Amino acid sequence: MQKTSTTSYEMNQALLDQLSDGFIRTDYDGTILCANQTLMDWLGEGQAEELTINQLFPALRREKMIDGKPYNAELQRLDGTFKKVELSFFGGQGKVDYLVRQCSCEEAVTETDREKIAFPPIDNRHDFPIFLIDLDGTIRDVNDAAMQTLHSNRQALLGSTFMEFVEADQKQIDDCLRSIQEGDIKTFDVLMKASDGGVSEFLFTHLPLYIDCQLAGAYCIARNNSDLRRTQEALFESEQRYRQLVEHSPDPVCLHDSERIIYVNDVAAQLVGVKDKGDLIGRPIDEFIHSDDRNDSHLRIQKVKQGIRMEQLFPMKVVRPDGVVLEMEGKSIPIKENGNTYVLAVFRDVTEKNQAKRSLQRSERQYRSLFLHNPDGIYSINLKGELTSINPAIIRITGYTEAEQIGRHYSEFLLKEDQEQVIKKYESIFSGETIEFEKRMKRKNGDTIIVRVIGFPMIVENEIIGMYGILRDITDEKRSEELLRRSEKLTVVGELAAAVAHEIRNPLTSIKGFIQMLENGVPEKELYYQIVLSELDRIEQIISELLVLAKPQSICFQKKKIGNLITHVLKLLEGQANLHNIQFNMDLEAGSEMINCEENQLKQVFINLIKNAIEVMPNGGTITVTCKKAEKNNLLIRIVDEGPGIPKDRLSRLGEPFYTTKEKGTGLGLMVSFKIIKDHQGSMHFSSTVKKGTTVDVLLPLSQR
Structure with a gap:
């Protein structure tokens, strides 16, 4: 028996304890729910176990008592003795209240x-x-x-x-x-x-x-x-507000017990493809939970029923009636009502989010594989110029380990004489340009290699935060190109041999005749000496041009006058032109302009182009060579022949290896020429009209003064 009631009652226990009368409350079965201090004092000291009203009043017959009327009765104390009292009872709301007085007095109070x-x-x-x-x-x-x-x-x-x-x-x-x-x-x-x-x-x-x-x-x-x-009104208003929040929540909400659904909002019904949310009430929870997640769901529900709040997001798969599986994230909290504990679950559909996440992870793995297994070197540099990442190919190409490269400035791996030029390239990339260029580097073992770099800015949220570079070792490729150029030079020299021999024979014939005349003692010897010396100078000039063309030279770009370069080439080819009855027509309007070039390579290009023009004019004619300024600070060198021309379907293939329009040609001459012009940051274009001739336009950038 308890002194303090555990049920909701409008009277305060402390006030009941002040009553001089005893007070008892029981349920309809007679089990005592509470009693005041006065009654507890009357019962005396002892162990008060769960008692009933009939144990306190053994002779009580409540069914014969009238509500509110006092009756004489005997209260049995805990020690077994009895106390005479007056007993009244008042019933209502499933409970019975008893008022116990020590005695009954019927005298009127004046x-x-x-x-x-x-x-x-x-x-x-x-x-x-x-x-x-x-x-x-x-x-x-x-x-x-x-x-x-x-x-x-x-x-x-x-x-x-x-x-x-x-x-x-x-x-x-x-x-x-x-x-x-x-x-x-x-x-x-x-x-x-x-x-x-x-x-x-x-x-x-x-x-x-x-x-x-x-x-x-x-x-x-x-x-x-x-x-x-006011509290009740505020509570009602709060309940209405929270009900509206639940009803209009963008997330699915479900209230359920251990097994069945009690309530869902409209979003939850739409999520599982049910038009009327009333159709979900009473249906088993397991019907909508994927078999993979049911055991975890049962354990989670048991914990929530015990009063544990599952506020950390947990994953779960929901199965719609049409078989579609949705991926969800949710929270569960206990809700108590009328002595029962229910589970309030709030979910969020993360199917698309998870699919996008998996797609992103798959894409990251693909790009990671491309980064790690790419035969070309890939690296990144921050705005400070420090290397931030490299792939294994960079380690293979440079010979430096990752630890030896990450965090170091890129300029530390350049040749000192190339640093200024390469740094300008990187600055252009950091300003937003995509640039392809070649540079020299020192490997860890001291070897110098040539690499081709494609650099482009690293842009995040419209802001440049660094750059990426794709690097390829072209050292062997450059060696092959040089061998090809040398081979082409030798071919050109061989083809020019006949013309050169003719050019040299003529002066030699003159010299021989003059020497014979001098032996016979002719007058005015000084005049003949001057002619002989002049012819010897001509022979020396022709031989020097051949040596310059055939001799291997290191690539070194220098500023040269374009007019001098073209004049030297025409002088070299003059003998071959004479053999074919061909005249050169020169108009070097911009001949004094300077270009940054490797002189020997450009001479090789112009020899190839003019020699081709000579060979397509066996019956003679005129080859016109002009030089003038073009747009965007460029120089245009144009070579026009009067040959049979080239059909349009063949023009596009010029420059391909082993494609040629000549009977004994290899096609390598034009291929090498295209490459040389490209290395000089220029371009070369062919145009032709059948039976009228071909025009070659070579565009080269002027040197900055």
Whole structure:
């Protein structure tokens, strides 16, 4: 048996303990739910186990008792002795209240007797108003909370009629006073008036007070009903607000017990493809949970039913009635109502998110594989010029380990003489350009290699944060190109041999004749000496040009006058042109302009082009060579022949290896020429009209003065 009730009851336990009468509350089966201190004192010391009303009153026959009528009875104490008492009961709301008095007195109480009654003082520990009033409704005592509520003091309140402070009609006042005089326990709503005119709504309860076995008055307990009503209204408003939040939540919400669905919002119904959410109520939870996740779901529900909040997102697969599997993330919290615990689950559909995540991971693995297994070197550099990542190919090409490269400035791996030029390239990339260029590098073992780099900016959220570079070792390729150029040079020299021999034979014939004349003693020897020396100079010039063309030279770009370069080439080819009865027509308007070039390579290009023009004109004619400025600070060198021309379907293939329009040609001459012009940052274009001739335009950048 408990002293304090565990059920919700409108009376405060402390007030019940102040009653001089005993108080017991039971359920309809007679099991005692609570009792006040007075009754516990009467029972005496001992172990108070779970008792029933019949154990306290063995002779009680409640079925023969009338609600509210007092009966003489005997209370059995815990030590087995009995105490004579007067017993009344009041039933309602599934419970029975018993009022136990020590004895019964039927003598009428006179006015004089009432004045002599010593009323017990009220305990001031409670923060709600308590009034002690006699049977006439006169206030005998108040606590501090009552004085604060009425904005008055004890002296002004004592002796006043309690009804003076109640705003009600006369019938309500009479009913209240009559219930006090009859010893009833009643609760009702009243409006109480303070001395300053303020009115508040209170929930008013009066409990009968017995002194020396006589009904002397009542304790009146007032609870501010205005605050309670506001609280109830706020609670209702809050419930409505949260209901609207749940109904209009963008995430699916489901309330369920251990097995079945109790409530879902519209989003949850749409998620599983059900038009009417009412069709989901009562259906098993497992029906919508993927078989892979059911065991975890059961364990999770058990934990939530035990009051554990699952606030960390957990993954789960939901199966729609049409068989579509959705990937979800959710949280679950316990909801208690009427003694039962339910599970409130809030989910979010992450199917597309997870698919995108898996796609991104797959893409990252693909790009990672491309980065790691690419035969070309791939590296990244931040805006400070420091290497931030390299792939294994970079390690293979340079010979340096990853630890020896990451964090170092890229310029540390360049040749000193190339640093200025390469740094400018990198600065252009950092400014947003994509550039392809060649540079020389030092390997760890000291070897110099030539690499081709494609550099492009690293852009994140429209901001350049660095650069990527794709690097290929072209050292062997460059060696092959050089061998090819040398081979082509030798071919050109061989083809020019006949013309050169003719050019040299003519001066030699003149020299031989003059020497014979000198032997015979001719006059004016000085004149013949000058002619012989002139012819020897011509022979020396031709041989020098051949040596320059055939001799291997290191590649070194220098500033040269384009006019001088073209003149030297025409001088070299003049003999071959004479053999074919061909005249050169020169118009070097911009001949004094400077270009940055490797002189020997450009001579090889122009020899190839002019020699081709000579060979397609066996019957003679004119080859025109012009040089003038073009747009964008470029120089245009144009070579025009009067040969048979080239059909349009063959023009596009010029420059391909082993493609040629000549009977004994290899096609390598033009291929090498295209490559040389490209290395000089220039371009070469062919145009032709059948039976009229071919035009070659070579465009080269002018040197910056």
